[in-house]
Structure formats: structure tokens, C-alpha cells
Amino acid sequence: MKQLAETLAERIDQPAMLAQVQAWAAVNTGTANLDGLATQAAMLADAFSALPGAVELVEPAPVTAIAADGREFEKAHGQHMVLRVRPDAPRRFLFTGHMDTVFPADHPFQGQTWIDSETLNGPGLADMKGGLSVILHALTAFETLPEAAQVGYDVLVNSDEETGSLSSSALIETLAQGKYAALTYEPSALPDGTLAHARGGSGNYSLTVTGKSAHAGRNPLDGRNAIVAAATLAVRLKELQRSDISVNPAKIEGGAANNVVPDHAILRFNIRPKAPDAAERFVAEMNALLGEVRQSQEVDISVHGGITRPPKPVGARAQKLFDLVRDCGAVLGQHIDWQASGGVCDGNNIAATGVPVVDTMGVRGGKIHSPDEFMIVPSLSERAALSAFVLSRLSSGDTL
Numbered sequence: 001m002k003q004l005a006e007t008l009a010e011r012i013d014q015p016a017m018l019a020q021v022q023a024w025a026a027v028n029t030g031t032a033n034l035d036g037l038a039t040q041a042a043m044l045a046d047a048f049s050a051l052p053g054a055v056e057l058v059e060p061a062p063v064t065a066i067a068a069d070g071r072e073f074e075k076a077h078g079q080h081m082v083l084r085v086r087p088d089a090p091r092r093f094l095f096t097g098h099m100d101t102v103f104p105a106d107h108p109f110q111g112q113t114w115i116d117s118e119t120l121n122g123p124g125l126a127d128m129k130g131g132l133s134v135i136l137h138a139l140t141a142f143e144t145l146p147e148a149a150q151v152g153y154d155v156l157v158n159s160d161e162e163t164g165s166l167s168s169s170a171l172i173e174t175l176a177q178g179k180y181a182a183l184t185y186e187p188s189a190l191p192d193g194t195l196a197h198a199r200g201g202s203g204n205y206s207l208t209v210t211g212k213s214a215h216a217g218r219n220p221l222d223g224r225n226a227i228v229a230a231a232t233l234a235v236r237l238k239e240l241q242r243s244d245i246s247v248n249p250a251k252i253e254g255g256a257a258n259n260v261v262p263d264h265a266i267l268r269f270n271i272r273p274k275a276p277d278a279a280e281r282f283v284a285e286m287n288a289l290l291g292e293v294r295q296s297q298e299v300d301i302s303v304h305g306g307i308t309r310p311p312k313p314v315g316a317r318a319q320k321l322f323d324l325v326r327d328c329g330a331v332l333g334q335h336i337d338w339q340a341s342g343g344v345c346d347g348n349n350i351a352a353t354g355v356p357v358v359d360t361m362g363v364r365g366g367k368i369h370s371p372d373e374f375m376i377v378p379s380l381s382e383r384a385a386l387s388a389f390v391l392s393r394l395s396s397g398d399t400l
């Protein structure tokens with residue numbers, strides 16, 4: 001067992017990984033930067049075509065959002081990369097990552113700086129271009145083993161994870177179907193390699209309130225005040241917060257001049273359910289509240305959005321996958337621990353399909369989503385060896 005782990009570790013090309021990640025992170029891939037994403041997708045398609053199987057760039061699913069004036073508009077997204085290897089194998093796995101970052105093309109944080117000989121600062125290095133290289137090099141090493149022929153896998157690299165995977169969630173769901181297990185390459189929860197375990201969920205809503213305008217002095221009673229209705233909704237939604245769900249009314253837009261009863265308002269809010277039943281209860285309570293406010297304030301309310309990241313509890317099979325990752329780490333001399341996380345990621349969507357997933361298999365690093373984001377460089381090959389070994393175990397008899 002130890003010999004296999006060491007053989008795999010020896011087959012990982014750390015300098016090649018670093019050069020690759022630096023080249024990828026030099027391309028700005030803010031979720032809205034379609035040019036940058038197209039460049040990145042082409043680089044990824046080229047790199048992943050070194051593996052067996054077919055690489056495809058998949059069009060994003062249509063996504064709409066609500067503008068400040070209440071208009072529903074289509075939001076453009078980049079293509080997603082999918083690689084399918086041995087689609088007819090009886091046991092298949094899913095590997096996922098994202099190519100987008102939270103840094104738009106005009107953000108000042110674009111370059112890379114060495115903090116010390118093992119720590120590199122730069123946009124998207126940890127979150128998660130490092131993780132994409134971990135996927136590629138883990139699979140490259142795995143493909144040198146005879147047991148690779150007995151299993152198959154799909155790799156998905158989406159372009160919109162940082163804004164909720166709205167144009168790729170259906171694709172994630174489809175690719176997760178029938179998979180034995182999934183690994184996602186978000187950076188470790190802590191710089192020491194600690195994994196994220198159970199996760200809460202997340203939902204985003206925009207409520208568009210349409211009232212009736214009137215003169216604030218002449219005939220105010222003829223008006224139906226959309227701002228008052230939106231404010232009422234904000235207060236009442238906040239009251240739906242419980243220990244198992246937080247509710248955050250975030251923004252009210254709309255209104256009119258001081259002498260006009262406003263007929264238009266938009267309330268935007270986020271919810272964070274800790275468990276699936278909390279999410280279901282909230283939706284029922286919200287719908288009852290909307291009915292009540294529609295009636296009492298005589299306004300129209302339309303709902304846009306919903307729960308896009310279902311809560312991710314860790315079931316028995318997922319726990320066995322965590323245990324396997326920890327055991328494989330121990331053989332490689334890596335101490336692996338885990339802790340619950342308040343964040344969300346594509347692991348939430350995969351877990352919702354019932355497929356066991358560990359979603360922080362990417363590099364060790366930290367300070368993500370900030371200009372201090374860093375990647376611990378030796379963790380590139382360390383984590384690639386870990387994934388290759390986990391995969392070899394799952395391909396040669398280990399069960400979940």
C-alpha cells in the first residue's frame with residue numbers, strides 16, 4: 001500500500017504543475033469576464049486533452065436576474081469544460097472545479113508575488129486554479145496504473161461557481177447521476193490541509209413589489225405603497241430566522257419622488273439554511289407571508305430566485321469517503337482533519353444528488369476572495385498524490 005502511494009507521488013511533476021498554475025492564474029477570469037473565461041477554457045481544454053477521453057466545451061444554461069427597475073434580463077456566462085473518460089465503465093467518479101474567480105478584469109489584484117520560497121500570492125491560485133492542476137496531475141498519475149482501465153470518470157470545470165453556478169447547476173446534477181463518488185477541488189478549509197465537512201445551504205431572492213402610484217398630498221389613499229410593503233417584508237422575513245436558518249434582507253431598491261406614493265420596490269435577501277427541513281419550512285412560511293402582504297397591502301409581489309445551494313449534511317457513505325481520504329493521507333505522511341464550514345460550493349449541489357463528495361481536495365492555501373490570497377506551493381504535488389491514491393483505492397476494491 002505504501003509502495004503504491006509512493007509510486008504515485010513520484011509520478012507527479014511538481015515543477016510542471018507550478019508553471020501551469022502560474023500561467024492559468026495570469027489570465028483574469030472574473031465570472032463576468034467572458035473573454036478571459038474563453039481564453040482559460042481553451043487552455044484547460046488543451047491541458048485536459050492529455051488524458052484519455054473526449055473534451056467538450058458546453059454552453060452555459062440561460063440565467064436571468066432582476067434589474068433595479070424590475071426588468072428581468074439575461075445574464076451572460078462562459079462555457080463549461082467537460083471531459084468524459086471511459087463512459088461505459090461500471091464504476092465512475094466525478095471531479096469538479098471552477099475556472100472563474102471573484103476578481104473582475106478591472107480589479108487591482110492581478111499579479112503574482114512570492115511571499116516566501118513556498119508561498120505564492122495571486123488571484124485564483126488557491127481558489128482554485130491550483131485545484132484544477134491537482135485534478136489534471138492526479139488523473140495523469142492514476143492513468144499509469146493498470147486499475148485505471150476498470151473505472152471511468154467525468155471532469156467538470158465550470159465558469160460560474162463564484163456567483164452560485166446558476167448556469168451550470170443542471171450540468172453538475174446530470175454529471176453526478178450514477179457516480180460512485182465525487183471529489184471537488186476547492187482549497188482546503190485551513191492552510192494546514194483541514195477539509196470542509198458538513199456545509200449549510202444558501203438561497204438568494206429578489207421580490208419585486210408593484211403597488212399603485214398616487215399624489216402624496218391630493219389622493220394618498222388611492223396609492224398602494226411598494227416601499228412600505230417591501231419594508232414590511234424585510235422585517236417579517238427577518239422574523240423567520242431560527243437557530244437552523246439565517247435570513248438576511250440585504251437591499252431595497254425602488255421608490256419615487258417625495259410627493260409620489262411609490263409603486264415599485266425590489267427587496268433582495270439571502271438565506272442560509274443549515275438543514276434541508278429548515279429550507280423547506282422557510283419556503284412555506286415565506287409563501288404564506290407573501291400571500292398575507294399581498295392581501296393586506298393590496299400590492300403584487302413576484303418572486304425571483306430560490307435555494308441554489310442545498311444544505312450539505314455528511315451521510316454515512318460520504319463519511320466513509322472522508323475516512324478514506326484521511327487514511328490515504330496518513331499513508332502519504334499527510335495529516336488530514338476536517339471541520340464544518342459556513343461557506344457553500346458545488347459540493348452542496350453534488351451532495352444533493354446523493355453522491356458522496358469531499359469538496360476541498362484542492363491545494364492548501366488561504367485568504368481567498370481577498371488580495372492576500374495565497375497558495376502553499378508544495379501542496380500542489382502533495383494534494384495530487386493524495387487524490388491519485390484515493391482514486392486508486394476506490395478503483396481496486398475499497399467500498400463506500
Ligand SMILES: [Zn+2]
Pocket residue numbers: 098127128161186187
Ligand atoms: Zn472556489
